[in-house]
Amino acid sequence: MAKFKVEFDGFDEMVARLSKIGGSAKKTTEKALKATHSIITKEAEKAIKxxxxxxxxxxSLIKKAEIEWGGLIAEVEIGFDIDNGGLPSIFLMYGTPRIKKDQKLYNAFKGKKTLDKVHEVQEEIFFSAIRDAER
Incomplete structure (x- = not known):
């Protein structure tokens, strides 16, 4: 299981701008995290089959996005629930001395293509919220 945050270049400036024009940074952050969860979960579902x-x-794949706030920082848990049958996912993602790692499963969570897509979607959600708030 991994925790993801909203992270892209210029994030702090976008939050400040959104707040300044009366948009909801909290709602937008939650929407971006739910989109992140959806992207990665779909990739993981394909890779684990x-x-x-x-x-x-x-x-054990966590299919419901639950946003956790700790002060001003929001996170969403993504991946497999280790305590409920997800432990093998670690061995599959990283390999063992006898089992080669599954690159597709690894890439579903940590691959450049997936992370680039996540950052692009997060950024677009914030741009869209700013455009809507400016209207």
Whole structure:
């Protein structure tokens, strides 16, 4: 399980601008985190399918985006619930001395293509919120 935040170049400036024009930075952040969760979860669902034996690891994928706020910082948990059948996902993602790592599963969470897509979507959500607030 991993925690993701909203992170892209110029994020602080966008939040300040959005707040200045009366937009909701909190709502926009939550929307961006839910989009992040959706993108990564879809990629992980595709990548874990070839490893199905009992289905326990696949079922442990966190499918509901729950936003956690700690002061001014929001996070969303993404990935597999380790305590409820998700432990094998770690061995699949990173490999073991006997098992080669699954690059597709690894890339679903940490791959450049996935992270670039996440940052692009997060940024677009904030641009859209600013445009809507300016109207």
């Amino acid at each position: 070839p490893h199905r034996r009992t289905g326990a690891t696949e079922r």
